[in-house]
Amino acid sequence: MHCVRKVTDDLYWVGANDHRLALFENIHPIPKGVSYNAYLLLDESTVLFDTVDWSACRQLLENMEHLLEGRGLDYLVINHMEPDHGASIEEILIRYPQVKVISTEKAFMLMHQFGFHVDGHECIQVKEGDGFSFGTHEVVFVGAPMVHWPEAMVTFDTTSGVLFSADAFGSFIALDGKLFADEVDFDRDWIDEARRYLTNIVGKYGPHIQLLLKKAGGILDQIKFICPLHGPVWRKDLGYFIDKYDKWSRYEPEVKGVMIAYASMYGNTEAAAQALAARLCEKGVTNVAVYDVSNTHVSYLIAEAWKYSHIVLASVTYNLGIYPVMKSFLEDMKALNLQNRTFALIENGSWACKSGDLMEKFIAEEMKDMTVLNERLSLASALHADKAAELDALADAIAASLEGKE
Structure with missing residues (x-):
């Protein structure tokens, strides 16, 4: 018919x-x-x-x-x-x-x-x-x-x-x-x-x-x-x-907002990502989207990276490197030529916390026209009360960047 x-x-x-x-x-x-x-x-x-x-x-x-x-x-x-x-x-x-x-x-x-x-x-x-x-x-x-x-x-x-x-x-x-x-x-x-x-x-x-x-x-x-x-x-x-x-x-962000992409093995890095999302919303930054890179197909992650002006990468350290699914996400952003974004980083490691430095190095050396905020949240296994000031500082830096006060 x-x-x-x-x-x-x-x-x-x-x-x-x-x-x-x-x-x-x-x-x-x-x-x-x-x-x-x-x-x-x-x-x-x-x-x-x-x-x-x-x-x-x-x-x-x-x-x-x-x-x-x-x-x-x-x-x-x-x-x-x-x-x-x-x-x-x-x-x-x-x-x-x-x-x-x-x-x-x-x-x-x-x-x-x-x-x-x-x-x-x-x-x-x-x-x-x-x-x-x-x-x-x-x-x-x-x-x-x-x-x-x-x-x-x-x-x-x-x-x-x-x-x-x-x-x-x-x-x-x-x-x-x-x-x-x-x-x-x-x-x-x-x-x-x-x-x-x-x-x-x-x-x-x-x-x-x-x-x-x-x-x-x-x-x-x-x-x-x-x-x-x-x-x-x-x-x-x-x-x-x-x-x-x-x-x-033109790789221009579609909206001002924050994409938080996390790679977590046992939920601790995920908890930090969620805590950051809550802090941002408390500070009036409510255009926030949170994704688990382990169970979100990378095509959706890429589309969201194109949409938002700011991207937070939160990754556990794995075999002294970036967690594999997070590394794959970085590689795909590079392969598809994403540009002109501002990144913030959360790193986690129980005895050798390397993921933050490695992610920053990748963004700086492998991608084009990217900015990485100086503030970083570093965890030793889990997010504890002694990291509250560091978490607030990261949220403040992202909020200021969104307002053009970098």
Whole structure:
């Protein structure tokens, strides 16, 4: 049974939703699912913009068959070759043998690498600034390399103002019938998963996102719809989401607040983290989020690190080093290029307390444009009453930093 939705008078969403997949890219949990978006244009020529994951191919084919009503498919535009969008290319080529394929040079290279038999079809290689006509619709192709694969491009329909944005402006969460962002309470129900998607999938490539945003800035007044490959279509309040992407890709904190991430073996370091959270709230700093790095998937930790201006790392010493899950969190922040944050440290060790110095060294030498507050809470096994002044001093330093009094 087909499941389609109209975007404009002659453009339709023909994608699918996936609630069966547990791990996106086999690493990121998606408890609320994900959508694979593809779009079919019914102009003088028929045009499919991208495909879907192989698991959703049957739904894509049923959707297309319903809308085409016996017409053939004239063009297949591939903006992004990653398999969650490109895996069904081969099936489209088989079902529609006359289809012409439009994409970039690197995308065609990847098609061959994945074993897609495009050579029997007319392949139209496009580059930055090239235009194409499908009848009444004129499109322009814009390079978007490393957002987040090197072959990626976006396609702008100058006739209808639709930007096919590939993986940019995407989000986790299945659509479940609600195609447009204005059909949901995005700021309440979606923004956290949109941030988690961006920061973990594309966050490393902030400068490349900035370059794409600058290109889009030149036609911002012409963009009426943003059609990403995951998540809802934007047709209202586009500036809200564009501003989020601008902040995230510049590594600018979204809010002033404190993320406390703790690594605790027997609960003592956790108790110190909770005590600090309480002290901060007593001092009026209530935008505080506390996470156990041992049982919180790192994709959520990364998303929260992107959100907050201040990060407290509380770690036990383990084998004279940083507790492994905390070290992994640090490594992931480095790998994804997080910048411009202020850190505070809590360290614990029963006979050789090393974690604080090691965390500070990692932040200073391995990460970019970070600040570490001088105040530190050091524990010998557990938090005792004699550390009350040290705890207060740390809370005061964080509060002052949040007020810009460093």
